[in-house]
Amino acid sequence: MDGDPAVEPELDSFSLTFPLPYRVAFIVVLAVWAWGANLQYLHLVKIDVPALIRYPGRSSPHHPPHHLSTYRFATVLSALLAFALLLFWVFTHRDPVLVVAWDWLPVTYLGLLLALLLAPLPLPLPGAFFSGRHHGSYNYNGHGHSLSHDLSGAGRSRLRSMLRRIAVGGIAEAKDGKFGDILLADVLTSYAKVLADLYVALCMFLRPDERGDGGATARPDRACGGTLVVPLVLVAPSAIRLRQCLIEYGRARRGGAGGGQHLANALKYASAFPVIIFATLQRNHAQPADGGADAHGSQEEARSYFRLWVAACVVNSLYSFYWDVAKDWDLTLFDGQALRSALSHPFGLRRRLHVGPPALYYAVIAMDLLLRCTPWAVKLSGRLGRYADAEGALFALEFLEVFRRWVWIFFRVETEWIRSTTIPPGGGPSLLSSSSGGAGGGGGLLGTIEENSVLLSDFEGGDLGKYEDED
Structure with a gap:
């Protein structure tokens, strides 16, 4: 399927301009910008993301807010990417031979990007780069002006420690930042x-x-290193989340809780495995090595695996969409008629809405369903299906999925904030235990919650009232 030689026997125009290594780098850099936007907007609506993920707060008003540090880091990464890409265009002129010959340039940038993200290296920059309302350094000269800044050093260190833990499916305790790992x-x-x-x-x-x-800038060979390596890479993130859910289930059982929702969540991630397995089998049978009767039989098997792949995609997409709405966002759209239509909240939503007005939630629900189903729906479209394996189309689908996840983060973090700051019925402000929040919730102790601090960004206004977690 991906990178089918029958679709693109040579480098296509898109790959001549935007080779695979640069596409990967672009989406990674975009993720840094997106995280900064998440932090900034959630900060504006009074949701304390650092508290939820157990990230140390700023100890001085002279230190920049977290989103500003993230934007500065993203600016550096973007400037380096723009320079590397412009240099590549100058030297290659979209000539296929030169594009392949200069593959070391984008690979060098990829290596630099990964080093900046993951290596424990300080990134001191001139204080002039950070001039403005906030100083970005902890080092000042005698006049109080910033001399240098270790660009997002603490954040990169935290990212490395989290990646080391979750790479083997590990997950922290609630007090140590479980929600951040999730x-x-x-x-x-x-x-x-x-x-x-x-x-x-x-x-x-x-x-x-x-x-x-x-080379790295040639037509992508997604069987490089063997036909099973890429599928294993694709399945690894779902396997990580599956193991995390099983760990949470074990913790819940040891704590005396049922833990059934953790198993249901694990099943959601397990439903991604058949999608990848059937796609791999279909791809391997679609291009037989020889012709004749064996080739005909192989094509029939490929069509059978394609049908199974579509069925697996439908199950995975709809299950994941249900979980997004009902569990990750705690909306009542799939609850019983009485709760879904309760007068205390807009239809299908919930009492407390921090991120925006109800219309935004309805639009995001529709968008989430659409983008969950887009990859396999495109394959089924007779007109669009012919281009589904083109490199430009594959990049567009990757971009749309990253965009969907970026939007998802706003509402997932909002839900965790509501779970962690809810005042239980019949009582005053209290600290919720680390087991709150249902399946996949980070829970945690955020300190005493005052009514005003919870309500400042509620779009519904009024008093706090009672909010009962649907989980």
Whole structure:
């Protein structure tokens, strides 16, 4: 399916302009900008994201807010990407031979990008870069002006520690930042294809084809290193979340709770496995090595696997959509008629809405369903299906999934904030236990919650009233 030689026998126009390594880098840099936007908007609506993920707050008013540090880091990454891409265009002129010959340039940028994100290296920059209302450094000269700034050093260190923990399916305790681990692991499931493309680009760079003229910027070979490697990369993020759900189930059982929702959540991630398995089988049978009767039989098997793939996609998409709405966002759309139509909240939503007016929630629900179903719906479209495996189309689908996850984060974090700041019925302000929040919830102790601090950004206004967690 992906990278089918019958679709693109040579480098297409899109790949000549925007080769695979740069596409991977673009989406990674975009993720940094997107996270900054998440932090900024949620801060504006009075949702304390650092408290939810157990990230240390700013100890001085001179320190920049978290979103500003993230934007600065994204600016540096973007400037380097723009420079590397412009340099590549200057040297290659979209000539296929030169595009392949200069593959070391985008790979070098990819290596630099990964080093800036993950390596424990300080990034001191001149204080002039951070001039303005907030100083971005902890070091000042005698006149109180910033001299340098270790760009997002604490944030990058936290990212490394989280990646090390979740890489093997681990998950922190609630008091140590469990919700942050859940959030990052969920984001990785949306970046599964980006991670697979990263592997493909590096594999092609290190292992040119038999003719010796391949490379990271050649037509992507998604069988590089073997037909099973890319599927294993694709399934890894879902396997991580599956193991996290099972760990949470074990903790719930040891704590005396049922833990059934954790098993249901694990089943959601397990439903991604058949999608990848059937896609791999269909791809391997679609291009038989020889002709004749064996080729005809192989094509029949490929069609059968395609039907199974579509069925698996439908199950996974609809199950995941239900979980987004009912569990991750705690909306009442799929609850009983009485709760769904209760006068205390807009139809199908909930009492407290921080992110925006009800119309925004309805639009996001529709968008989530549409984008969940887009990848397999495109394949079924007779007109669009012919282009579904083109590199431009694959990149567009990756971009749309990253966009969907970015929107999802606003409402998932809002839900966790509501769970962690809800005043239980019949009592005053209290601290919720770490087991609150239902399946997949981070829970946690955020300190005493005052009514005004909860209501400042509620779009419904009025008094706090009672909010009962649907989970």
